[in-house]
Amino acid sequence: MTTPGTASAAANAAATIERAKSAPFGSVLADTMNLAFYRDGAWTPAELVPTGPLPIHPAAHALHYGSECFEGFKAYRHPDGSVQIFRLDRHVARLQQSARALMLPEPDAAQLSSMVVSLVDRVRDIVPEAPGSLYLRPLLFGTMPNIGAAAQPSNEACLVVLASPVWDYFAGGMKPLKILVEEQAQRCAPHLGRVKTGGNYAAAMGPTLAARREHGVDQVLFCPGGEVQETGAANFILLRPGRLLTRSLDSSFLHGVTRDSLLTIARELGYTVEERVFTVDEMLEWVRDGEAALSGTAAVLAGVGTLVRGGKAIQVANGEVGPETRRLREALVAVQQGRAPDRHGWLTRV
Numbered sequence: 466m467t468t469p470g471t472a473s474a475a476a477n478a479a480a481t482i483e484r485a486k487s488a489p490f491g492s493v494l495a496d497t498m499n500l501a502f503y504r505d506g507a508w509t510p511a512e513l514v515p516t517g518p519l520p521i522h523p524a525a526h527a528l529h530y531g532s533e534c535f536e537g538f539k540a541y542r543h544p545d546g547s548v549q550i551f552r553l554d555r556h557v558a559r560l561q562q563s564a565r566a567l568m569l570p571e572p573d574a575a576q577l578s579s580m581v582v583s584l585v586d587r588v589r590d591i592v593p594e595a596p597g598s599l600y601l602r603p604l605l606f607g608t609m610p611n612i613g614a615a616a617q618p619s620n621e622a623c624l625v626v627l628a629s630p631v632w633d634y635f636a637g638g639m640k641p642l643k644i645l646v647e648e649q650a651q652r653c654a655p656h657l658g659r660v661k662t663g664g665n666y667a668a669a670m671g672p673t674l675a676a677r678r679e680h681g682v683d684q685v686l687f688c689p690g691g692e693v694q695e696t697g698a699a700n701f702i703l704l705r706p707g708r709l710l711t712r713s714l715d716s717s718f719l720h721g722v723t724r725d726s727l728l729t730i731a732r733e734l735g736y737t738v739e740e741r742v743f744t745v746d747e748m749l750e751w752v753r754d755g756e757a758a759l760s761g762t763a764a765v766l767a768g769v770g771t772l773v774r775g776g777k778a779i780q781v782a783n784g785e786v787g788p789e790t791r792r793l794r795e796a797l798v799a800v801q802q803g804r805a806p807d808r809h810g811w812l813t814r815v
């Protein structure tokens with residue numbers, strides 16, 4: 466027997482998941498968030514509090530000098546009812562690395578992991594079943610109230626973890642993407658490429674909106690100096706039967722956890738995985754009959770159907786989402802959703 470209270474909680478959770486199915490990605494938030502502050506050289510104990518506005522001083526460092534970074538990853542409801550977080554350790558380590566690059570107080574790995582786990586546990590009722598998931602968004606920003614601190618690190622910070630139930634990215638079908646090849650503009654400052662900071666997104670927004678307007682594309686593939694890098698929010702991968710080519714890791718772009726996971730799975734499936742610098746010309750040669758795709762947490766792997774270069778549209782193979790893209794995506798999603806064995810200890814059970 467359920468009490469009236471728990472019955473209405475279950476009804477609320479079901480209604481939240483129902484809303485997430487038709488809402489834009491990330492627009493439905495859990496009603497609880499996890500919050501900690503860095504003050505006087507130490508982190509306060511984390512507190513689960515209602516999701517809502519934070520008191521922030523208008524002189525806060527992040528608002529003036531951009532001391533902000535974040536993470537994005539997912540928890541999945543498995544067929545056995547358990548909830549499992551995908552590659553939590555990698556995302557925690559990446560937030561720590563971003564914090565170091567921006568001279569922000571570095572969150573303790575154990576504390577941040579436990580903030581994520583305790584939040585997921587608290588809101589577990591709103592973790593949708595496959596193909597949905599719970600998107601997790603830790604955010605760290607400098608709160609030191611000093612507008613004269615342009616060249617000083619923030620000695621105070623706020624760390625908050627948000628959760629958002631999301632539905633299948635491709636609920637409306639896997640539409641092939643149209644991508645502009647940008648050979649001049651950079652996505653961000655080269656030494657900040659691997660830092661997940663809002664400033665990089667702000668920097669890419671102008672070129673991306675202009676490309677949408679002028680060329681009707683979905684995204685911009687940044688290829689400064691003619692070398693293929695990544696798009697505004699996703700890594701770039703070339704595929705053909707038995708082969709995968711992607712840029713080797715360097716400081717110029719974001720080291721995606723999805724990218725790393727796809728490369729691991731591709732090797733297991735017997736693909737030859739090449740990580741190296743390659744040019745726009747080599748990419749165009751590849752896509753005459755090979756595939757191109759974008760990788761990231763939200764969509765996992767999204768096929769590219771058209772590249773636009775110098776105002777000219779170039780079809781990628783037959784212009785559809787290709788079989789290698791579908792195969793690799795499905796292989797990774799099966800592990801995330803608990804339909805294939807977790808051979809690498811990627812999942813954290815909550």
Ligand SMILES: *Cc1c(COP(=O)(O)O)cnc(C)c1O
Nearest residue numbers: 698699700719721722723761762
């Ligand atoms: C977050 C992000 C990615 C994808 O990283 P994942 O860990 O795979 O989600 C790729 N590029 C940029 C610029 C990003 O911010």
